[in-house]
Amino acid sequence: MEYQAKYITENIKLSCYEDKFFKSDIMFEDHMLIWFISGETKIVQAEGTYMFNKGDIFLIPRNQLATIINYPKDGLPHKTVVMHLTTEWLRDFYERIKVKPKAAGAQKIRHFNNHPLLESCLSSLIPYFDMKDLPENIAHLKITEAVSILRSIDPEIDDMLANFEEPGKINLADYMEKNFMFHMPLEKFGYLTGRSLTTFKRDFKKTFDTTPQKWLTQKRLELAHYQFVEKKKKPIDVCYEVGFENLSHFSFAFKKHFGYAPTELLAAER
Structure with a gap:
């Protein structure tokens, strides 16, 4: 770059x-x-x-x-x-x-x-x-x-x-459902929901009954699938918009989760 x-x-x-x-x-x-x-x-x-x-x-x-x-x-x-x-x-x-x-x-x-x-x-x-x-x-x-x-x-x-308030403790489920597509360290998600990293992980497990990493990956892949089927977007655009860092990792994770690659899904939708 x-x-x-x-x-x-x-x-x-x-x-x-x-x-x-x-x-x-x-x-x-x-x-x-x-x-x-x-x-x-x-x-x-x-x-x-x-x-x-x-x-x-x-x-x-x-x-x-x-x-x-x-x-x-x-x-x-x-x-x-x-x-x-x-x-x-x-x-x-x-x-x-x-x-x-x-x-x-x-x-x-x-x-x-x-x-x-x-x-x-x-x-x-x-x-x-x-x-x-x-x-x-x-x-x-x-x-x-x-x-x-x-x-x-x-x-x-x-x-x-003129507002200098720092994030207070908010509803974890609501916030994560709106912001899962952003590739952020868990510490940042904790800060923005008013929690320490330890408290964030504990509350996350109580709320979603899984780890943040597993939940985030699944949500991002489900959003990607929707973008392909409903919005007809290209893999390169969807990859970055749903929270993945590179196209090859995204394509691998997508195929592992759904059983077919993004290109196969798009070809079937034509």
């Missing part, structure tokens, strides 16, 4: 992927504001799939599971400006402007398509990535500008950005 990244600070970067695609399963620890320069991204979350292209600007909330698939497009690399809005920075910002954290609102991706103020703010960062001697405090000023613009164009943004 040909990947390059330039940084103004660790929280503001210019990201570039040259390869055919790059896939990752992520839990976002920070809110992320992203501006697309070129390429295409597919983001698969529990509530749906999002596609983003050149010119798009979107905000991804923290503590969310997602499968990210980045593609070059039109002969250009996948290239984005990414701004991390950390809890530490946001806590200080909201304390200074005397805005109290509110109850958690809907934690969904927010899309600000071709918004002139945000695009001007984020595009103005480009020259700084090639500078050795940066103006003092420029990163802080630019993040402040971006958050101020977000607050002016989205009256509900404070419900997301």
